[in-house]
Amino acid sequence: MFWGILISLFTINSTTQDLSFEEHVLSGYSTKQSFYVSLFIHSKDYSGRAIIPNGKLFIHWGKHNVTNQFKYRDAMKKIISTNSYYDVPENDISKIGFIKVDYDPTVIAYSNAGKFRFFNHFFRGQILDVEGLKHFPAITEQLFKLKIAIQRDSDTGWYIADTDVQKFLDIKNDISFYDLIRVK
Known part of the structure; x- marks a missing residue:
């Protein structure tokens, strides 16, 4: 009985986690x-x-x-x-x-520089800033590739990324950022 419940919980948890992007x-x-x-x-x-x-x-x-x-x-x-x-x-x-x-070299460059640089340049927290609005279609495309959703808030008109941006701003997790500051 215990193992059946445990397997059921594991299956439910896996199914919940398998809710794809x-x-x-x-x-x-x-x-x-x-x-x-x-x-x-x-x-x-x-x-x-x-x-x-x-x-x-x-x-x-x-x-x-x-x-x-x-x-x-x-x-x-x-x-x-x-x-x-x-x-x-x-x-x-x-x-x-x-x-x-359309192809946007600015967005591609910041995306290739890593999530830290990308979010720092185009976002203020979870909100797309003025610079980001200029590149909205390409930024949305890059976010989609990163499996990060974005939506426009109906009350404020702000474009908000559906993610915990802090995890992307943690420089320890961003190899590209380390590559930028590493002394060779």
Whole structure:
């Protein structure tokens, strides 16, 4: 009996921990405040990386598919995890809520310098600062690669990273930061 309970608790705990980043990001359906999703899209006028709030993506998906939240989440997880394209039949992707992600050398440089430098430059705590707003699509893309969600707060308008930023600002955990200060 004891071992059965222990195995059940382990399974529940593993399942809870296995709630993937994609499931977390795809679980909010509000159009006012939901996490941004980064994915490849294909429309008549654009093929490439784009970001969109999950609530808007869910509404768009529902217009073209007979679905529910579970089918939507499963389909999106597959598209994201396999880097497949999400087909957008409309011409103007910005009217739906998609934002193109262009190559941004500034964001790439800070991302390559490590999480400490990246967060220190573009964020004040968990909040994206003014410098970060200039590079919002590329920053959101990098955060998505790091499995960090970001959303716009519906009350303040601030873009807030869904993470404990302190763990990224702990220089002992950031090898790239050590490489910058190491005396050779």
